[in-house]
Amino acid sequence: MTVGTTGGRRERLRAETTAEIKRVALKLMASGGPDAITLRAIAREMGMTANAIYGYFATRDDLVTTLINEVYTALADTVDAAWAQAPAGRPAGRIQAWARAFRGWALANPEGFRLIYGDPVPGYQAPEGGAAPDAAYRVCTGIAALADAAWPHAGHLHAHGDFQWSDFDDGLLGKVRPAFPDLPPAGVALALRLWGHLHGLVSLEVYGHLRTQTVDPDKLFQEELTQLVRSLGLEPGD
Amino acid sequence: MTVGTTGGRRERLRAETTAEIKRVALKLMASGGPDAITLRAIAREMGMTANAIYGYFATRDDLVTTLINEVYTALADTVDAAWAQAPAGRPAGRIQAWARAFRGWALANPEGFRLIYGDPVPGYQAPEGGAAPDAAYRVCTGIAALADAAWPHAGHLHAHGDFQWSDFDDGLLGKVRPAFPDLPPAGVALALRLWGHLHGLVSLEVYGHLRTQTVDPDKLFQEELTQLVRSLGLEPGD
DNA sequence: TACAGAAACTTCACGCCGTATAGTCTCCTC
DNA sequence: GAGGAGACTATACGGCGTGAAGTTTCTGTA
Structure with missing residues (x-):
């Protein structure tokens, strides 16, 4: 029994x-x-x-999948907390907090970052269905929240590209969308591009492709963040 | 004998x-x-x-190092050619050509991209001294050229961050610098941020972290590029 | 309390990997 | 045609994931 x-x-x-x-x-x-x-x-x-x-x-890949889920969850917790802690009234501050939390976590857990966003483990193949779905969903929601917070200010600067809902419906963002009813397709595209910026610099840094080129990635990220916020029509804090 | x-x-x-x-x-x-x-x-x-x-x-890693060198060289050739082919008089067009060539190559050679910019091969450790130095140097020069072409227009928008030459002297960009005597430290920082943008989106796309979120990365990259060029004070072509 | 069975764990085995060592064969040079 | 250099094979070692079968330990029930 x-x-x-x-x-x-x-x-x-x-x-x-x-x-x-x-x-x-x-x-x-x-x-x-x-x-x-x-x-x-x-x-x-x-x-x-x-x-x-x-x-x-059941297999080694099963174990790795579990690890990815947990590490991903830790990341999601970190950025969610940073977002929630920053005052809701100041979109710029919230975006900066989210971004800094993301970078900080990645630098503190480089292997975890690689595990999630890189070629993680020799021969590992991510399963089709439910790999890290919850944490991915939450990070995705975070990104959308960034764009949603900025959209009232940034909308007129980024309303280009002729995006349609059909461009996103199949993806994670399609499922996240209902939570942000005021965000038009161009806003979702903006979210993805924000994500590209943040992920890009952090990924370069974690993988060491920045170390060969500059001594002070900290300052660089700060500047990137400042410009990013400014490009959203917001005034960067601190 | x-x-x-x-x-x-x-x-x-x-x-x-x-x-x-x-x-x-x-x-x-x-x-x-x-x-x-x-x-x-x-x-x-x-x-x-x-x-x-x-x-x-001598070892498997030796073979991998050689492959990385050759693949890296192919990438450098591709972006160099795209840059050279675009008319020098139109900075926006050149930047777009470089970026599209970079993305195009990455999508056509995803494994090559991973080999260069990701965790390439199980257990592989890049050698200290002269790994892919020439091609890396060339790609780096390309990035600096992007910034150099845009700087006359973008300078006043990006002259922030209080960067010093000492921030870059140790790196690849320090060695590339003499080729661009008109580029100030802030311009080099701009180059790195440009690189972060381009690499970031392409890397998300190659590693499949975008596929789960949008159906049409093409359109997204186009829009990113347009905004990027615009943020440099240039008018995007075609 | 004794026992059946489930669960936890080990042993053995297979085929993969990189690589070290020693041996063989082939071809070029003098 | 002999000597030697270079190209390649055979064998072996330890490490890897994983399957099958066997052994021990625990637990709920009669």
């Missing part, structure tokens, strides 16, 4: 082991990069056999 | 084999992603033993 009852000793142990596997995997990734996530290394660290992990995760 | 004489049969065969190894490696990468670059797979394809490749490349 299945155990069924909640709080059973077995279930507790199982949950702890599962957590330890993930913890060790993240530790290995932090110290040795995404390549270091191997079942054998994890098992070694835990004093187990590699095959024992198959009792908790 | 070493052969010494040029045009020797042995040398010719050797050069051909070297070329074939690289050709097969690129083919494997194109069909199976960067993961597919394995010495054994290459050798299998060529009817050889994996160890035979060690006669041509």
